[in-house]
Amino acid sequence: METARRSLGTEIVEVIRRVTGQAGGTLPLHEPEFSGNEWTYVKECIDTGWVSSVGAYVDLFEKRLQEFTGIRYAVAVVNGTAALHICLMLSGVRPGDEVLIPSLTFIATANAVSYCGAIPHFVDNEFRTLGLDSAKLQDYLQDITEIRSGICYNKITGRPIRAVIPMHTFGHAVDMDRLVEVANRYSLQVIEDAAEALGTYYKGKHVGNWGTLAALSFNGNKIITTGGGGAILTNDEALAKKAKHLSTTAKVPHSWEYVHDEIGYNYRLPNLNAALGCAQMEQLPVYLEKKRKLAEVYCKSFSEIDGLRFYTEHEFTRSNYWLNVLLLDVSIADQKDEILRIAHSEGVMVRPAWKLLHQLDPYRSCPQMNLETAGQLASRIINIPSSVNLADQA
Numbered sequence: 549m550e551t552a553r554r555s556l557g558t559e560i561v562e563v564i565r566r567v568t569g570q571a572g573g574t575l576p577l578h579e580p581e582f583s584g585n586e587w588t589y590v591k592e593c594i595d596t597g598w599v600s601s602v603g604a605y606v607d608l609f610e611k612r613l614q615e616f617t618g619i620r621y622a623v624a625v626v627n628g629t630a631a632l633h634i635c636l637m638l639s640g641v642r643p644g645d646e647v648l649i650p651s652l653t654f655i656a657t658a659n660a661v662s663y664c665g666a667i668p669h670f671v672d673n674e675f676r677t678l679g680l681d682s683a684k685l686q687d688y689l690q691d692i693t694e695i696r697s698g699i700c701y702n703k704i705t706g707r708p709i710r711a712v713i714p715m716h717t718f719g720h721a722v723d724m725d726r727l728v729e730v731a732n733r734y735s736l737q738v739i740e741d742a743a744e745a746l747g748t749y750y751k752g753k754h755v756g757n758w759g760t761l762a763a764l765s766f767n768g769n770k771i772i773t774t775g776g777g778g779a780i781l782t783n784d785e786a787l788a789k790k791a792k793h794l795s796t797t798a799k800v801p802h803s804w805e806y807v808h809d810e811i812g813y814n815y816r817l818p819n820l821n822a823a824l825g826c827a828q829m830e831q832l833p834v835y836l837e838k839k840r841k842l843a844e845v846y847c848k849s850f851s852e853i854d855g856l857r858f859y860t861e862h863e864f865t866r867s868n869y870w871l872n873v874l875l876l877d878v879s880i881a882d883q884k885d886e887i888l889r890i891a892h893s894e895g896v897m898v899r900p901a902w903k904l905l906h907q908l909d910p911y912r913s914c915p916q917m918n919l920e921t922a923g924q925l926a927s928r929i930i931n932i933p934s935s936v937n938l939a940d941q942a
């Protein structure tokens with residue numbers, strides 16, 4: 549008699565527990581790690597009273613981000629969503645414009661577009677990079693747009709399409725060369741949603757250097773955290789100055805007068821959070837090494853299980869492996885929910901990808917191309933525990 553194969557969920561749980569050396573207990577999806585100067589720097593803020601909108605850590609944190617990413621200017625803000633909002637405003641996105649974004653992304657990408665009064669327009673992904681499919685986008689734009697006076701119009705809605713936001717999914721870089729080429733052909737601004745991709749490189753250059761503007765996030769679940777936080781990246785000095793101005797209530801510098809020359813935003817990152825960020829930046833190279841090691845061991849171990857593969861960085865890129873990805877074969881995609889259920893009952897916090905944004909109430913009626921690959925990815929992706937400390941026993 550043939551013995552029935554153990555459930556795939558159980559097999560996956562066993563591999564995760566074996567690789568991470570965590571025989572029992574709860575395994576979170578992604579935990580922050582504070583093993584450096586976090587306490588020292590945060591305590592210093594409290595001891596000196598510089599906890600809020602003034603203090604030296606914000607400037608230092610911005611400098612550390614610049615050094616690490618090779619970007620000329622970084623502007624620290626309260627979160628990644630706020631960073632995207634400012635990026636979009638500085639890209640000239642106005643009410644009634646459309647902005648091309650993936651449907652497979654965290655909702656912040658779409659919300660930031662909405663904050664500008666603009667409309668998300670959903671674009672499909674590709675398997676190779678998990679990011680926007682430039683070839684498909686090119687064909688689509690050729691069909692539905694026309695350029696008038698240097699502006700790309702959607703012939704169906706009559707609205708200008710102003711920008712495109714490639715999102716580096718789970719830390720894997722979008723094929724930026726091709727994306728930028730398409731964007732240039734259609735006069736679109738490129739804003740990188742690099743919220744998940746600090747430490748990710750495309751063709752040897754850190755992500756965020758390919759678009760005109762980019763956003764990072766330092767939320768608690770990202771590769772480094774400031775509690776909550778984000779940053780705007782750009783190589784353009786004028787845009788950097790505007791980003792700083794807009795995110796600090798558009799206050800004109802003066803020792804005592806309150807003069808604000810436009811409607812600004814209170815998006816500045818507090819010094820307390822920046823202090824945490826400075827300590828985390830010191831650890832980032834170690835985190836990246838550990839994450840790479842964890843991914844390598846996961847990759848090898850999951851190759852022994854039929855029906856799925858561990859997603860690895862594609863050609864030309866170096867991924868930060870922020871959240872590790874299992875891709876189920878089409879034939880077993882219908883077992884995804886059962887796998888999630890088993891893993892959770894065993895205390896292993898695996899997660900599906902986000903629900904596709906065009907299927908959520910606020911974004912159901914937005915324009916979209918055929919989103920077949922996004923649908924495939926959403927039905928087949930499982931994210932598995934990826935915290936830095938899990939590499940210690942891998």
Ligand SMILES: *Cc1c(COP(=O)(O)O)cnc(C)c1O
Nearest residue numbers: 627628629654656657743765767
């Ligand atoms: C985390 C994240 C953001 C920004 O999130 P915040 O919580 O506002 O910092 C934006 N886009 C993506 C894809 C993200 O994962």
